[in-house]
Amino acid sequence: MAENVAEVTSQAGLPxxxxxxxxxxxxxxxxxLTPGEPVTIQGLVERLGAGMTPVREAIRRLTAEGALQAMGxxxxxxxxxxxxxxEELTEVRLALEPRLAMRAADRANAEDVARxxxxxxxxxxxxxxxxxxGYLRENxxxxxxxxxxxxxxxxxxxxDSLWLRFGPSLRxxxxxxxxxxxxxxxxxxxxxxxxxxxxxxxxxxxxDLAQGMDVVLSSL
Amino acid sequence: MAENVAEVTSQAGLPxxxxxxxxxxxxxxxxxLTPGEPVTIQGLVERLGAGMTPVREAIRRLTAEGALQAMGxxxxxxxxxxxxxxEELTEVRLALEPRLAMRAADRANAEDVARxxxxxxxxxxxxxxxxxxGYLRENxxxxxxxxxxxxxxxxxxxxDSLWLRFGPSLRxxxxxxxxxxxxxxxxxxxxxxxxxxxxxxxxxxxxDLAQGMDVVLSSL
DNA sequence: CGGCGCAACTTATGATCAAAAATTGGGGAC
DNA sequence: GTCCCCAATTTTTGATCATAAGTTGCGCCG
Numbered sequence: 001m002a003e004n005v006a007e008v009t010s011q012a013g014l015p016x017x018x019x020x021x022x023x024x025x026x027x028x029x030x031x032x033l034t035p036g037e038p039v040t041i042q043g044l045v046e047r048l049g050a051g052m053t054p055v056r057e058a059i060r061r062l063t064a065e066g067a068l069q070a071m072g073x074x075x076x077x078x079x080x081x082x083x084x085x086x087e088e089l090t091e092v093r094l095a096l097e098p099r100l101a102m103r104a105a106d107r108a109n110a111e112d113v114a115r116x117x118x119x120x121x122x123x124x125x126x127x128x129x130x131x132x133x134g135y136l137r138e139n140x141x142x143x144x145x146x147x148x149x150x151x152x153x154x155x156x157x158x159x160d161s162l163w164l165r166f167g168p169s170l171r172x173x174x175x176x177x178x179x180x181x182x183x184x185x186x187x188x189x190x191x192x193x194x195x196x197x198x199x200x201x202x203x204x205x206x207x208d209l210a211q212g213m214d215v216v217l218s219s220l
Numbered sequence: 221m222a223e224n225v226a227e228v229t230s231q232a233g234l235p236x237x238x239x240x241x242x243x244x245x246x247x248x249x250x251x252x253l254t255p256g257e258p259v260t261i262q263g264l265v266e267r268l269g270a271g272m273t274p275v276r277e278a279i280r281r282l283t284a285e286g287a288l289q290a291m292g293x294x295x296x297x298x299x300x301x302x303x304x305x306x307e308e309l310t311e312v313r314l315a316l317e318p319r320l321a322m323r324a325a326d327r328a329n330a331e332d333v334a335r336x337x338x339x340x341x342x343x344x345x346x347x348x349x350x351x352x353x354g355y356l357r358e359n360x361x362x363x364x365x366x367x368x369x370x371x372x373x374x375x376x377x378x379x380d381s382l383w384l385r386f387g388p389s390l391r392x393x394x395x396x397x398x399x400x401x402x403x404x405x406x407x408x409x410x411x412x413x414x415x416x417x418x419x420x421x422x423x424x425x426x427x428d429l430a431q432g433m434d435v436v437l438s439s440l
Numbered sequence: 441c442g443g444c445g446c447a448a449c450t451t452a453t454g455a456t457c458a459a460a461a462a463t464t465g466g467g468g469a470c
Numbered sequence: 471g472t473c474c475c476c477a478a479t480t481t482t483t484g485a486t487c488a489t490a491a492g493t494t495g496c497g498c499c500g
Binding site: 040041042043052056074075 | 482483484485
């Protein structure tokens, strides 16, 4: 091993701290780290083949977004969710994401809808395959894409940071229950977007979201 | 000059990057920097008497929270709000803060109410005095205190990060219109909390918030 | 008006010092 | 004699700095 900054993410031209940030973000999002697992600077320095400063900056950034948690005694770990936190996350997501979906419905053109449908198709395949990593990736991509369509940078950023908070737990859940029985109300959503029906889009995302968070909650 | 990390904030025992973060946060929040003003690492190094690494980390953190903005060409500035952004900010705040107020109303005890009332009294004094800095500080403290009472860490963190986004503009506005004519629906809110009336608290905060953001919006 | 060069700033490294955590060994209790 | 708990030591990790190298932007000269 000992290759450079990351597996796939490494893009020349970007500053090292940005590359480290993206790698680490993916790591958190798709569950290479489990909740409670300690994150050490030096560990990342070795793992990513980067210097201390970029790693340090990336960690601070992720910490500010809630993806990592700084313990009092200068140690850092992936946050462990409690039931109360999951409920709060659900409440906030329910406050934000339906709004985003509604805006997206107002703005979506045919090309956008096709893109989403394509992602959803890949998602289905991943589910059929039982490919957890694939499910997590495509599911996130679907929502990220949808949110981006809303053209509401602040809300989108917030929604993204929320995702970082439950990503690791989602991975754990998938490991326990497999990819079947996971929510997928995306079909309704795509239909709603195609029809430009904001209210229906909001309801679809609400359903998807509530189901997803419920699975997380039920796994403690 | 050349004293240590910051005017008031400097607390021994805290890591330097934390101290720098707090100083810089206050600087942004209470308008020592105006929107559009460039933020340089070296400038802060000199201004705060800290090393590069802590400053760098603080900047990344604030950037992740939306308090600062990274231009593509590695330059950093205080974000400039557009009308669209202010509207979005208003929408998100309206989605979050009434909820927080409602929760706060459920939990507030007499002591909490007294604390808020005390802050509000100080706020009134600042307004009478025409003390812009005081107004900004106490106003923020009032809302921060209220949000904390809701015992919803995630929502509180989000609300705080939103505040960082319009803080600088709020300062500009105050400079233009003075401290009179600024919204203050805090009396209603304190009453609602004392009565444990969540709906009323939500309405009060909604009003306060809408008025405040309106002032910001009207100043472009 | 376009291109060159200077100056300011950023990025990144590696060394150094400090603080926690992990480990190990000794002493006492049963 | 064995086991457990505490304390000193070792080791790992974090924080910070000084500095080297690389960019960017701007202004000046042709």
